[in-house]
Amino acid sequence: MQYVVIGNGIIAMSSAFRLLSKISANDTIILIGPNERVGSATLAAAAMLNSFAEIHSNSFKSDADIFHFELSHLATRLWPEFEKELIDAAGENLPGACAKCQIHSGGCFEKGTYILNNTVADELDDRNFAAIVQACEDFNEQYEFVEPQSIPNYAPSTDSRANKAILIHNEGWLNPRIVLEKLDAILSNHAQITVKDAKVTKLEQTDGKISSVLLDTNERIEGDVFLVANGAPSEELLSDSDLGLQIQPIFYGVGVSLEIKSPGFGLTKCIRTPNRGGACGVYTAPYFQGPQLANDHVLIGASNFLSPKPFYHGRVISIAHLLESATKEINANFADAQLVRVNVGWRPTSQDVYPLLGGTSIANLFVTTGTKRDGFHLAPVISQNIAALMCGEDVDPRLSIFNPEREPIRDIAREDAIEMGVESLISQHYQHGYRPSGIRMDRQYREYIRRDLEELHDSVGAVDWGIHPELINMYRRGFAK
Template sequence: MSATDAPNGSFDVIIVGNGVLGLSLGLVLARRGQAVAVVGEPHRPYAGSTASGAMLGCFGEITTTLVASDAGRTKLELGIKATGMWPEWLAGLGDGAADELLTADGTTVILNTIGMAEIDDTNFRAIREELTRYDQPFEDVDPLDLEWVDAEPISRPLRAFHIPGEHAVNSAALLVRLHDAFVAAGGTAVPGEAIRVDHTGDQVTGVTLTSGDRLTAGQVALAAGSRTQGLLNELPGGDRMPPLVSGYGVSVLMKTFDGTAPRSVIRTPNRSFACGLHLVPRGEGQVYVGATNVISVQPRDAADMRDLVFLLQCAHRQIRMGLWGSPIQKIQVGNRPVSVDGFPMLGAGGVDGLWIMTGTYRDGLHLSPLVAQEMAARILGEPGAEDFELFNPIRKPIQTMTREQIIDNTFIEQFAIGPEQDWTLPVDWHHWIGMDLRPAIERWVAEIDPEITPPAELVFTSRFDPDLLKLLREYYARTRELW
C-alpha cells in the first residue's frame, strides 16, 4: 500500500522501520484504534530481524559483565518478563501461529574445549546461577547423551545443560505474520524509506520519504535499527543521545547432509565480543547457524569472507562434523542496533511527539512484545508498567564498569579469538602476548578519552576503525559540554 492510499497521507502515528520492533508496535497501536503507518522497504535492507536466529530467551545470553551491574540486571529482568509474554503474543498472530513459527524446543548450552576459562567457564556458570536465582528450570545433560551433537574430538563439549523455556522462532515467518496481522488490524504498510523527520519548532509533524512524499502525524516512532542514526542527526536533541552503530553479523541457512536437525537450540555461552556459536533448527532438515558480531559505524549489506569462513568452521568443528558436507542455502547479513554505551534507547526523543525504540543490540526480537506494549502506552499518554527511565534516549553514557575492568574485559575477549580460530602457541607466549597487549589497550583507552571508556567491543574495534574513533571522541566531548 502506498502513502497516498491513506486519507491525505495523514495518520495518528508513523513508525519508521518495518522490522520486528516496528511491526510489533504498529500492531499494538492499530489494535487500539490508532491510524498507524509503518514505513520501510519490503526487502528490509540492513535489518537485523531478517538475519537473526530469533532465540526467545535471555538466560542463554547472560555474561558475568551483564549481571555485575544494576543496568545489566535491569535489562535481564526486562528479558525475563518478555519471555513470559511470548505464548500469548504468538496466539494473537492468527490461527496456528505458534505451530508455524516455533522451531526449537528449548535451548541446550554447551561448554566445550574451545575458548578460555575466563570467558566460557565463567559465563557458563553465570547462566546457571541466574537461572537458579530467578527460579527458572534447567537440567544437566551428560555430554555423551547430547542429541545430534558430534563435534570433532578437540572441540568436544565437556558440560551441558538444557533450558526448557528458551525457544526460537522462524524470523522470516514471524515478519510475515506480524505484517499480515498489522494490515488486518487496519494498519497501513508504506513501502519506502524515510529520509527526514519533519517538525515545526519542537513538535513532530511527520516524515518525508526518499520519493518526496510526505506523511503527516503528531507522533513518530523511530524503530529503524542502526539506520535510525541518520534520522537523529538532523533533529534537536539528537546530539544528547548515545550514537548508534551497527553490530554487523553473518549467519547461514543450510540443509543438513542427512536431513536431520536437533530439537533444541544448541549454543555456547557468549564469547569473543560476539553472541556465542549457535545452531537453531528451522524444520525439514534445515538449520540456522550464527552468528558473528563486528562493530561497524555504517550498516553492512555483504559478508566478508573471513567472517563466513570463521562461522562455518566453528559450526562443523564444535557442533556437528557432518555439516562439512551440507549445502548452504542462504548467506544472511544483519545489523544489530548498538548504542555506544551498549544499552537500549527506549522513550521520548527530545522533540514533542518523537519516540525512540532502538539500541536493543541482540535483544530486540526477544523483547519486542514487551517493548511494543510499553511504547504504545507512552505514545497514548498512559503510564507504562515497566520503568524505562534508565534507558531514556537522552542520557549521559551508561558506565557499568571501571576503566580497569573494561581493559581487562577487552584483553580477555580479544585474546579468546585465537583459540576459537584454532591457533597454537608455545605455553610461554600466552604470558608474553599479555605483557604487550594489556599495556597497549591501556594506552589506547586513554587516547579515546581521558575519562569515559566505551564497552570492550568498541574499544577493540576503534583501534582499527578511524571513523568509530572519531565518533567516540566527538560524542564524549559533547557529553562533557552537555552534562
C-alpha cells in the first residue's frame, strides 16, 4: 500500500508519524508539502496546550462543543507521552535544541498557564474567567487562585493590572518550530517515507477512488490511501479537484504572533487573558531555544481576522496592538525587548468553526482540517484517530460529528448568537480603545449592533439558527451561506 499525505504542518506530519506504527514493512508513505511553509499556522503557534484556558461563557452548549472539549482535554494528557515517542523515534537525528531533554521537567516542554482577570477590555473577560474557574471545579482540574503580583515576570502597567488570577497546573506549551524540526528529522530519515518539497495542485479520481495527485512540479504521484491535511487551503484544493464532495468553506484565520527577545524577562509558564471578542485575548508563552541558550525568548499572541483568501504579511495595526497589549497587560519591561520575528499563520477555520476530521464518500480519501486555534494542541488525538481510520480501524463513533462532508453544524440559537455577537463586537472595540461618553451612548451602540445583527440574520435566512460571532463578516460579505 502507498499512503499519500498532503501537507507538512503539525496535522499532516503527526498523522504520517502515527501511520508509521500501523503500516506493514512493505507499505510506503509519501508526504508532500513545500519546504517554505508559507502561511503555516503551526509555525505561528505559541504553541500553548490549552484546554480549560480556552473555555468561555458559551462553552458546553451542544454535543459537538462538549465532544470537542473532550478531545482537547485528552490531548493535554497525551502530549507528554507523544513528545517522548517523538524523541525516541528521532534517535540520533534529534535536533540540537532537544539534546538533554528532560520532557517532564524543563526543556521545551513545561506545564502551567496563568489566566489573568484584568479590566483592560470589558465584562466579557469576567464572564469567561468565571467560566474557566467553574469548569476547573466541575471537571476536577488542578488549579489555584494566585496573587497576580506573585506571578514570575508579570509586571503590567499600573492601570492594566489584574485583580484576580489562576494557575492551571497541567496546561503547558511547546516551541512548535522545534517540534516540526523533530518531525522533519524523523520522517525524512525513515526508510518507508519519501518527503516531497512540492504543492499538490489536484487530486485525480478513477473509478470512484482517488488514484493520484498532481504536483506543481508536474509530477504525478499514485497511491492507495490519501489524506488531505494542508491547513487553510484544503477546501480550495478539494474544490479545484472537482471530486463532487460537499465540503463547507474553510477560511483563512489570518493570525499574527510575535517572537521577542527580552533578556531578564523570560517566562517558564504561559501568561494570558481569557478569550476575548474576535480572538484569544493577549498571551505570552515561553519560546524555548535550546539547552545551552538563555531563556529569554517570548512569543506574544495573537491577532485573528477571517478571510476567504490568504494574506501573506501581518497587518501593521495587529503588530502594533500585540506589542502594546503585551507591554501594558503582561510586562512593561517588554518595551526594551528586541523584535525577533513576525509570524503570519492561517488558522484553518471552517464555517461552523469545528474541525473536519475523518473519511469521505470517496472510500480512500480522508480529510483533517478546520482546527482553527487548537490544532497544535489537538495533534496527538487527531493523528491517532486519522491514522486508525486510514488503516481501516474503528474509532470513537462520535467522531462522525466532525465528518468532513457534514452540513455545517448549527448549534447556536438565533437569539443567543445575536447576544454573543453584540458581546463579542463590544469586547473587540474595548480592546481597541472604545470609551463611550456615558451609559446612554453605550446602550445606544449595543442596540445599533443588535439591530444590525438581526438584519444580517434575516438577510441570510438565519431564522432558527445563529451566526457564530467569528463568522459575522464572512456572512455579511456573502462568503458563508
